Amino acid sequence: MDKELNTDIKAALLSIGSAQVDKSLLPDKLESKATAGPGAGGSSIFLKSGNQRVRLTINDASPLRVVPEDEHVVVLKNDDVVARGVLERPLCHCPEQAYITLSEKCVYDCQFCPVPKMHGGVKDSAKVIQMVEEAYATGELKAISFTSGIAVSPKKEVQRAVSIIKQLTSEYDLPIGVSVYPTTGSSEELYSAGACEIKYNVETMDPELFRRFCPDLSLYTILDALDTAVNVFGKNRVSSNFIIGLGESDETVRKGIKLLTNRCIIPILRPISPHPLRKNVKITRPDSARLLKLGSMLKDMLDHESLCVDKSRTMCLLCTGCDLTPHKDI
Numbered sequence: 001m002d003k004e005l006n007t008d009i010k011a012a013l014l015s016i017g018s019a020q021v022d023k024s025l026l027p028d029k030l031e032s033k034a035t036a037g038p039g040a041g042g043s044s045i046f047l048k049s050g051n052q053r054v055r056l057t058i059n060d061a062s063p064l065r066v067v068p069e070d071e072h073v074v075v076l077k078n079d080d081v082v083a084r085g086v087l088e089r090p091l092c093h094c095p096e097q098a099y100i101t102l103s104e105k106c107v108y109d110c111q112f113c114p115v116p117k118m119h120g121g122v123k124d125s126a127k128v129i130q131m132v133e134e135a136y137a138t139g140e141l142k143a144i145s146f147t148s149g150i151a152v153s154p155k156k157e158v159q160r161a162v163s164i165i166k167q168l169t170s171e172y173d174l175p176i177g178v179s180v181y182p183t184t185g186s187s188e189e190l191y192s193a194g195a196c197e198i199k200y201n202v203e204t205m206d207p208e209l210f211r212r213f214c215p216d217l218s219l220y221t222i223l224d225a226l227d228t229a230v231n232v233f234g235k236n237r238v239s240s241n242f243i244i245g246l247g248e249s250d251e252t253v254r255k256g257i258k259l260l261t262n263r264c265i266i267p268i269l270r271p272i273s274p275h276p277l278r279k280n281v282k283i284t285r286p287d288s289a290r291l292l293k294l295g296s297m298l299k300d301m302l303d304h305e306s307l308c309v310d311k312s313r314t315m316c317l318l319c320t321g322c323d324l325t326p327h328k329d330i
């Protein structure tokens with residue numbers, strides 16, 4: 001298929017990150033609403049071709065347009081075809097996973113994240129189990145993943161995740177991944193409950209930017225917790241979102257990747273998304289050249305430590321929709 005996704009095409013699409021979507025494509029449950037992190041509140045589509053996938057936020061002001069073409073769709077820019085593929089059906093949040101946000105609210109106030117401004121709900125275990133059941137019934141479910149804002153305290157979120165995971169492991173033989181803010185003992189508790197992968201997000205490895213963007217959190221607590229997580233979950237089972245576009249230099253990114261990979265933590269380089277609820281925050285989505293440069297830097301450092309992203313079984317490293325993911329896209 002001409003214009004199948006490849007490294008360069010995916011980088012070009014990610015640098016924009018959004019698309020207008022022909023209305024005729026949307027009724028068939030092809031739309032997903034994000035409920036966590038910097039993209040929360042937006043609706044997206046997932047385009048797949050070959051073995052690659054990209055998530056694009058639906059935005060009527062985007063320079064990209066997704067339109068039907070025979071049994072495929074094409075992505076157009078200025079009427080030129082830039083990519084071809086099919087739209088994938090998200091289960092909960094993304095294709096092939098029940099990726100569920102437990103608390104859609106947060107008492108912290110990271111400046112790039114809309115969740116604290118959205119005051120969403122908290123799902124009880126009955127609701128979560130029902131969502132997993134519905135995703136399982138499609139026959140497409142490969143993994144269960146959880147993330148959460150902080151409704152009351154990090155400890156309470158970990159306790160809730162532990163209790164839900166224990167209920168699910170008795171019902172489903174599927175890998176379970178968790179991304180929460182760490183607490184003392186969270187890795188041990190989540191692993192004992194049945195989780196196989198963990199993600200604690202550093203957000204940025206620039207300490208000054210971290211203080212500015214995440215005033216309520218501690219980068220050193222997160223790094224300590226990641227070290228513990230590697231001891232508990234093992235190599236290739238621990239990852240961390242590292243946002244690109246907060247004002248960090250490429251050298252800071254290089255040093256940050258090196259520090260994380262040296263400790264057997266897989267960084268996920270996540271292009272920042274501007275959000276209407278955070279209009280006053282200065283961010284710059286990286287262009288495709290920067291995504292390619294940092295992506296290949298990351299791949300080299302993962303290879304140096306023999307870290308294998310393609311062993312990942314849950315969360316963003318399985319999905320790959322938002323990022324140029326080493327060993328899958330680059």
Ligand code: SF4
Nearest residue numbers: 094316319320321322
């Ligand atoms: S890469 Fe992660 S945040 Fe992006 S759509 Fe996939 S699971 Fe969601």
